[in-house]
Amino acid sequence: MSDSVIVTGVTLAYLLVVLWVGLRARGQGGSSLEGYVAGGRHVGVVILFFILGAEIFSAFAFLGTPGWAYQHGAPAFYILAYLSLVPITIWVLGPRVAALGRARGYLTQGDMIADHYQSKGLGVLAGVIGVVALVPYLTIQIAGAGLLFSAATDGLVPFWLGALLAFLVVAAYVFCSGLSGIGWTNLVQGIMMIAIAWFLGLAIPERLFDGVGEMFARLQAEAPEHLILPGANGMGWGYFSTAILISAFGGAMWPHLFMKFYSADSGRSLRQVSVFYPLYAYLLVPLLLIGFAGVLVFADAPLARPDTVLLRLVMDVADFSPWVVGLMLSGALAAAMSTGANLAHTAAVVLVRDVLGTTLMRGASERASVSATRWSVLGLSLAAYGIALLNPASLVMILLTAYGVIVQLFPMVLGALFFPSLRRVSVMAGAIAGSLAFLLLDFGIGSPLGWHAGVWGVLANLMVLGVCQALLARQVPGRAEA
């Protein structure tokens, strides 16, 4: 009992520190919309690095990565590969997006699409898709925080209270401080995550097997199939490779990642962040080690839920003191909260600017927009909390489906950035064809060659886009832009 009290105390202390840092950042970005949404476009390299890093390293990365290594083995390298390839997209797209945003006042993806293609409808559509995708994503972070709390404190802090505590803190600093609050807290949370992950990743193999090398020597003798592809459950090369490609390059279409390009103080800063980004991806290495330790430890009594492998090892097997368990809980909460803060902030901005701003709130003053965005942060966080309590099992499916559709925005965004000759009709037809192809393959007939369905969607998208461009070029000779 007293152990649970120590765990809870350590974690509450951590939450208070985060709250204090987040509220202190208030006023740094100014009270303008640009300040609240994009930190006044003055966010420098260090904070930008932690914002872009922390929003991708979610509760899923912290718990799911060891879970994958434990369950599948080598296919978990897919997470390592795609996260280290993400900076390529930041390098290529980032500076151009930042420059366009500065010149034309864009703050969202929808802004850019609606302006470039001269279509308000297209902007609203991008906004609606964004919100539909972001809310389940936020719900998963909130549910993750609740599960972590109740497991690590042996139920002293129940699911509903743990989820509520973590997200009241997040909603409070996002409400008050906007992107500046997210930036400074992500610095703290990022350092916390990295420190805890490396400590546990080295300490667990050391305690249980006298070191990492010895652990892998035993794995080679007892479960060698975990160490090479196709892994323990036979994941094919086609799926492995296409899943990496779609996650690494389609990932930048997530509004919460894409919108951060606008907040950079210069294109140079974005390039510098992408240079150092692979170093953030090394955070996954210790998490993979923990998963591999689980393969040996739980060889005789497999876990019902693979994503609990980190929790079970720390609490039941490695026999750490409650102070360490409290720090582990704080580190895992940091992963959930730092991503959650970005998601709540982005969903609110997209809702107010792309969806309401062009419809119900047309012509609203800047002050009204900031205020509406703030209250939307609270409203959407509460909605996501409510959904987390109901805990519908279809949540992950909604998320994956929405992601498959979001990726289909890729050609449209590339067109707005680099290919001015692409016409509105072509990119729309392409996006619709790509989305339908993805949905059909994912829910209907199954994906050919066992590839990731998103890749087929993008191929269909590009084919339709190409055909439309060719037809239009013939119909209206001499007109470059529609």
Place this chain on the structure above:
Amino acid sequence: MSKTYHTLVGLHFALCTLAMIWPGALIANRIEPTLFGLPFLFAWYILWMLVLFIGMWVAFGVRHGGHRDE
């Protein structure tokens, strides 16, 4: 210089990507020899992450080193 620069950066990105998926990872799909106590395939990914980092660092220095522009 600009065209050569972009081609080289593009090639570096393509090489790192292909090393991490089929067919690059196919040739590294083995346990022996172990490096730093890690199975070969695991070490392969860690090394390519480093290659990606170093290449981008060099590219950044060539283009954006010195004074702040843009």
